[in-house]
Each structure stands twice: as C-alpha cells, then as structure tokens.
Amino acid sequence: MDPDNPPRRVVIIGGGFAGLAAARALRRAPLWVTVVDHHLFQPLLYQCATGILSEGQIATPLREVLRRQQNVETLLAEVVDLDPARRQVIALRPGGTQMEIPYDDLVVAAGVCQSYFGHDEFAAHAPGMKSIADALTIRQRLFGAFEQAESAPTPEERQHRLTFALVGAGPTGVELAGQIRELATHTLRNEFRLSHPEDARVLLFDGGSEPLASFGPKLSARARDTLRRLGVELHMRALVTSVDQDGLTARKEDGTEVRHDAGTVLWTAGVAAPPLAHAIARATGAEQDRSGRIRVERDLTIRGHPEISVVGDLMSVDRLPGVAETAMQAGHYTGARLRRLAEGRADSRHPFRYRDLGSAAYIARGQAVVARGRLRCGGFIGWLLWLVVHIAFLTGFRNRLMAVATWLVAFTREVRPERAFTTREIDAARDIYAVIAASQAGKPAPSGADEEPGLGTVPRQVTSEHGREGKPTGAAKPDAGKHDGPPGSSFGRRGSSGLDAGT
Numbered sequence: 001m002d003p004d005n006p007p008r009r010v011v012i013i014g015g016g017f018a019g020l021a022a023a024r025a026l027r028r029a030p031l032w033v034t035v036v037d038h039h040l041f042q043p044l045l046y047q048c049a050t051g052i053l054s055e056g057q058i059a060t061p062l063r064e065v066l067r068r069q070q071n072v073e074t075l076l077a078e079v080v081d082l083d084p085a086r087r088q089v090i091a092l093r094p095g096g097t098q099m100e101i102p103y104d105d106l107v108v109a110a111g112v113c114q115s116y117f118g119h120d121e122f123a124a125h126a127p128g129m130k131s132i133a134d135a136l137t138i139r140q141r142l143f144g145a146f147e148q149a150e151s152a153p154t155p156e157e158r159q160h161r162l163t164f165a166l167v168g169a170g171p172t173g174v175e176l177a178g179q180i181r182e183l184a185t186h187t188l189r190n191e192f193r194l195s196h197p198e199d200a201r202v203l204l205f206d207g208g209s210e211p212l213a214s215f216g217p218k219l220s221a222r223a224r225d226t227l228r229r230l231g232v233e234l235h236m237r238a239l240v241t242s243v244d245q246d247g248l249t250a251r252k253e254d255g256t257e258v259r260h261d262a263g264t265v266l267w268t269a270g271v272a273a274p275p276l277a278h279a280i281a282r283a284t285g286a287e288q289d290r291s292g293r294i295r296v297e298r299d300l301t302i303r304g305h306p307e308i309s310v311v312g313d314l315m316s317v318d319r320l321p322g323v324a325e326t327a328m329q330a331g332h333y334t335g336a337r338l339r340r341l342a343e344g345r346a347d348s349r350h351p352f353r354y355r356d357l358g359s360a361a362y363i364a365r366g367q368a369v370v371a372r373g374r375l376r377c378g379g380f381i382g383w384l385l386w387l388v389v390h391i392a393f394l395t396g397f398r399n400r401l402m403a404v405a406t407w408l409v410a411f412t413r414e415v416r417p418e419r420a421f422t423t424r425e426i427d428a429a430r431d432i433y434a435v436i437a438a439s440q441a442g443k444p445a446p447s448g449a450d451e452e453p454g455l456g457t458v459p460r461q462v463t464s465e466h467g468r469e470g471k472p473t474g475a476a477k478p479d480a481g482k483h484d485g486p487p488g489s490s491f492g493r494r495g496s497s498g499l500d501a502g503t
Contacts, residue, residue: 006032007030007031007032007071008030008031008032008104008105008342009031009032009033009034009102009103009104009105010026010031010032010033010034010103010104010105010106010107010338011033011034011036011089011101011102011103011105011106011107012033012034012035012036012107012109013036013037013079013089013106013107013108013109013110013276014036014037014108014109014110014111014312015035015036015037015040015062015074015109016037016040016042016109016111016312016327017312017324017327017328017331018109018111018311018312018313018327018328018330018331019035019037019107019109019311019312019331020035020062020065020331021327021328021329021330021331021332021335022107022109022311022331022332022334022335022338023035023062023066023069023072023335024066024069024332024335025331025332025334025335025336025338025339026069026071026072026335026338026339027069027071028069028071029071029338029339029342029343030342030343031071031338031339031342032071032073033069033071033072033073034072034073034074034075034101034103035062035066035072035073035074035075036074036075036076036077036079036089036091036101037062037076040058040059040131040132042058042130042324043324043390044057044058044390044403045058045129045130045131045132045134045135046129046135046172046175046176046179047179048132048135048136048139048418049129049134049135049136049138049139049142049176049179050139050142050176050179050180050183050416051139051143051183051187051416051417051418051419052179052406052407052410052416052417052418053403053406053418054417054418055132055135055136057402057403057406058132059132062074075091075101076093076094077091077092077093077094077099077101078091078092078093079091079110079276080092080275080276080279081279081283082106082279082280082283082284083283084283084284084305084308087102087103087104087106087307088100088101088102088103089101089102089103089106103307104307105307105308105309105338105341106307106308106309107309107310107311107331107334107335107338108276108280108294108308108309108310108311108314109310109311109312109314109327109331110274110276110277110312110314111130111274111312111313111314112130112271112272112273112274112291112293112313112314112322113130113271113272113273113274114128114129114130114134114267114270114271114272115269115270115271115272115291116267116270117269117270119243122240122243122267123267125243125244125245125265126167126243126248126265126266126267127141127266127267128266128267128268129172129176129266129268136421138176138266139418139419139421140421140422140423141264141266142164142180142183142264143419143421144421144423145161145162145164145263145264146161146162146184146188146192146195146197146200148161148263149161149162149192149195149197150192150193150194150195151194152195158195159199159201160246160261160262160263161263161264162184162195162197162199162200162201162263163200163201163203163247163261163262163263163264164180164200164201164202164203164262164263164264164265164266165203165205165247165248165260165262165264165265165266166180166202166203166204166205166265166266166267166268167205167206167240167243167248167265167266167267167268167269168205168206168267168268168269168270169204169205169206169208169210169211169212169213169234169236170206170211170212170214170268170269171212171359171361172268173204173206173211173268173269174204174211174212174223174227174361174363175361175362175363176266176268177202177204177227177230177232178226178227178230178232178362178363178364178367179364180200180202181200181202181230181231181232181364182230182364182365183197183416184197184198184199184200184202185197185198185230185231186414187414187415187416201231201233202231202232202233203232203233203235203260203262204227204232204233204234204235205235205238205240205248205250206235206236206237206238206269207237207238207239208236208237209236209237210223210224210236211223211224211227211234211236212361212369214321214359215359215361215369215371215376216371216376218376219369219371219376219378222369222378222379223361223363223369223378226363226364226367226378227363230363230364235250235260237252237253238250238251238252238253238258239251241257243265246261246262246263247259247260247261247262247263247265248260248262248265271291271313271322272291272292273288273291273292273293273294273314274314277292277293277294277314278292280294280302280308280310281294284302284304284305284308285304286302286303286305286310287303288316289316291316293313293314293315293316294310294314294315294316295316295317296309296310296315296316296317298317298351298352299337299350299351299352300315300317300330300333300334300352309334309337309338311327311330311331311333311334312326312327312330312331313326313327315330317352318354320354321359323359325356325357325358326354329352329354329355330352330354333352337350356372356373357372358370358371358372358373358375359371359372360382360385360386360389360390361386362383362386365383365411366379366380366383367379367380367382367383368382368383368385368386369382370382370385370386370389387407390403391403391404
C-alpha cells in the first residue's frame with residue numbers, strides 16, 4: 001500500500017453472519033478492513049449443548065476464514081464505546097488495557113443478548129444460549145443432571161434431577177426441548193443402572209398459544225403434535241413469574257400461579273440490545289426501539305452519521321426478523337455499498353431490500369418444519385431441507401464436512417460424540433490474560449463474572465458477537481493504546497494488540 005496515500009479504513013464490530021458477510025463483500029476493495037470479534041454459528045448452539053457437535057464445528061477463527069483477503073485484519077477485543085467526533089472505536093484488549101481503533105467507516109454488527117424481560121436475577125438459575133460459554137454451561141447442566149439422578153438417594157430427588165423446564169417456545173426452545181427428550185430416550189437410555197433417563201420430563205413454557213407461532217398455524221400445530229409425541233409437556237399461555245434453583249412459578253391465563261419443580265431451568269425466550277447499543281445511541285443520538293435496537297435509515301446508516309452502518313440483529317428497520325438470512329443480506333449490502341463508495345461509483349446509496357428466504361426449525365431426528373413464502377412443509381421432507389440449509393450456512397468446507405460426518409453418526413447410531421463436560425462453573429471462569437495482567441500489576445487475580453469489564457471475565461447471557469457490559473469511557477485517556485492502522489499508513493507499524501480471534 002502507498003504510505004503517502006493510506007487506504008480508507010473500515011472497522012467491523014462483530015464477526016457473526018452480518019459482520020462476516022460485510023468483510024467478504026469488501027474482498028479486493030481499495031480499503032483496509034479491521035474485524036473485531038470471532039465467528040459463531042449460533043443456530044447450532046443447541047447441538048453443541050446436547051452433545052452432537054463440538055464448539056469447533058460451529059465457531060470458526062476469522063483469521064482462517066479471511067486469510068486470503070490481504071486487506072483484512074482481525075482483532076480480539078471488547079468494544080465498549082464510540083467517539084464519533086474523532087471517529088474512534090474505544091475497546092479493551094484481553095486483560096483490560098484500553099485501545100483506540102480509528103475508522104473512516106464503521107459497521108456495527110454486534111448482535112443481541114439474552115433478555116429476561118426485566119428479571120435479570122433469573123439468569124443465575126436459568127442460563128440462556130447466546131455464546132459458546134452458554135452452550136457449554138447448558139451441556140454441563142444437562143449431562144450433570146443425569147449423573148446426579150444416578151446417585152440420588154431418594155426417588156423424589158431422582159425425579160427432581162430428571163425434570164427440565166424451558167422458558168420460550170420459539171425455534172431455540174423447541175429445538176432444545178426435542179433434543180433433551182431424544183437424548184433421554186435414545187442416547188442415554190441403556191447407560192445407567194439405577195436411574196431411568198427415559199423418565200426425564202421436559203416442560204416447555206410460553207406466553208403464546210402454540211409453539212413456533214411465527215411459522216404459521218399449520219406448522220405450529222405440526223410442531224405441537226411432534227413435541228407431544230416426543231413426550232414434551234407443553235404449558236402454553238403461561239408466563240413465568242419467578243425462577244430459583246428448584247424450579248419456577250408460572251402464571252396461567254386465568255391468573256392463577258402454579259409452582260413447577262425442576263432440577264434444571266433453561267431460558268430460551270427473548271433478546272435485547274447489548275450495552276454497546278446504548279453507548280452508540282448516546283454517542284450518536286440514534287433512536288432505539290423497545291428492545292434497544294438501533295433505528296437506521298433505508299441504507300442502514302444512522303441518521304446524521306452516514307459513516308456508521310448498523311446491520312444484523314442490532315438494526316431496527318421495517319420490522320425485519322432477527323434471523324441469519326437477514327443478517328447476511330444486510331452485511332453483504334453494506335459491504336457492497338462501501339466498496340462502491342470507495343470506487344467512486346454513483347449508485348452507492350440505493351436502499352436496502354430484504355428478500356425473505358424462509359425459516360426452518362429442527363424438532364427431532366427426521367422431524368423439522370420449514371416455511372418459505374407459500375411453501376410450508378414438515379416431517380422428513382422438512383428435516384432434509386433443514387439439513388441442506390444448515391450445511392450451506394456453515395462457514396468453511398472443513399466445518400461442513402465434519403458436521404455432515406457427525407450428523408451421519410449421530411442420526412444413524414443414536415450416539416452423541418461431544419459429551420465431555422466439567423463440574424467447574426464455566427461462566428465464572430477466569431480469563432488467563434486477566435490473571436497474567438493482575439499478577440504483573442501485583443493485584444489479586446479476578447475471581448468471576450461480576451468483575452468490572454476488561455478483566456477478561458465472561459458475563460452471563462452476553463452474546464459472543466459483542467463485548468461485555470462496560471462503563472462508557474468517552475474519549476480515551478492520553479496514555480491509552482492506539483491500534484495501528486494499515487501497513488504503511490501514518491498510524492505506524494502494526495503492534496501486537498491483535499490476538500487470534502476465535503481460537
């Protein structure tokens with residue numbers, strides 16, 4: 001690159017479907033692109049949680065995916081604030097040191113986090129599923145429950161351990177409920193001597209009238225019937241009012257509250273904008289919707305800030321669904337628009353148009369539902385279509401090949417190769433970079449997820465597509481680190497602040 005004429009700098013916050021699509025659209029563009037995050041295939045987190053796929057099959061290092069794009073670099077950092085006047089992204093490196101990342105154009109693809117509808121205290125007893133840490137925590141609780149049931153001293157405790165309550169009957173809740181029953185009635189059925197895994201109860205709660213309501217009445221009814229055949233107990237039109245370590249309380253449609261005993265409660269309902277969205281709104285004056293997502297213009301930019309685009313689940317426009325296809329189309333559109341802008345083409349501002357390619361949800365082996373336009377199908381045909389769609393969406397040939405091989409074994413032999421779990425608390429684990437930084441500074445090592453941001457902890461229910469909740473830092477301190485720009489630019493040489501994201 002010409003040191004006297006450095007390229008325009010594009011920073012992409014988030015390496016999910018939207019961020020990755022934007023980065024790929026900028027291939028060979030006359031731009032320098034910095035991607036902050038790692039890539040995670042969230043639609044298959046529940047298969048990681050239930051022992052079918054490994055985390056390596058759904059999380060791909062961005063360095064590997066984008067290795068052939070010479071104009072792209074990847075960084076592992078936590079973006080906590082934005083200074084639009086100086087066009088600086090303010091982030092924290094692992095260990096907590098602050099850095100600035102300059103940009104000419106910014107693409108915010110930070111995703112969303114779990115919502116407990118104003119009851120964040122539920123998170124301690126009912127983990128959600130938005131990150132690898134969440135999936136491994138759920139795997140720990142699921143397989144751990146069967147192990148605890150085997151050594152339970154009384155039949156009452158054994159049944160308590162074998163009762164699973166799920167809150168939310170959308171795709172995630174339905175998929176997870178079906179998988180737990182399959183796990184209990186097929187994979188684990190003949191492995192225990194004292195307990196009977198097939199006696200496991202799965203309770204599914206939702207405030208709506210049917211599971212998978214967004215798929216329409218026909219497929220919703222099919223999903224309901226399939227779940228009941230699997231043995232899932234449906235509690236529709238029931239609002240969960242409290243959650244603790246021994247179960248939950250739900251309010252029925254007539255106003256009565258019923259207590260349900262359960263050894264494991266999982267939260268699969270609702271999403272909300274991450275703290276970064278609120279920081280961006282404060283910095284730019286952007287409007288937010290009820291969920292905290294950022295309202296954008298027709299070209300997906302923030303009003304008054306044409307240099308800042310918001311894509312994926314975090315954007316709010318035309319009531320578009322928060323699904324992978326929406327994110328990929330928005331990311332590709334924004335990347336292509338920035339490329340045309342850099343090339344000086346006049347059509348760089350045409351509005352974004354979403355093309356609905358449908359939705360799919362896995363219920364059980366040989367059972368799935370697919371909706372696209374007028375097409376509505378379920379059962380085995382739906383399951384085959386679900387397989388094709390998810391194989392196509394997986395990132396990288398190796399991941400596709402490994403997923404197909406794993407599914408072949410899992411679906412034909414009724415085994416789950418990824419059943420390893422630890423009894424240590426996963427979401428309170430310390431980050432090794434934080435431990436090293438504290439040791440070098442002569443301070444006590446951080447001990448858990450309640451520490452201040454930047455200490456390397458993994459907070460509860462925060463998606464991997466954005467940083468942890470941090471206090472807005474405003475402009476960086478004079479001694480704060482600054483991320484070097486592209487090679488040969490006026491920002492000097494590239495330093496060592498870029499860690500291998502996604503490894």
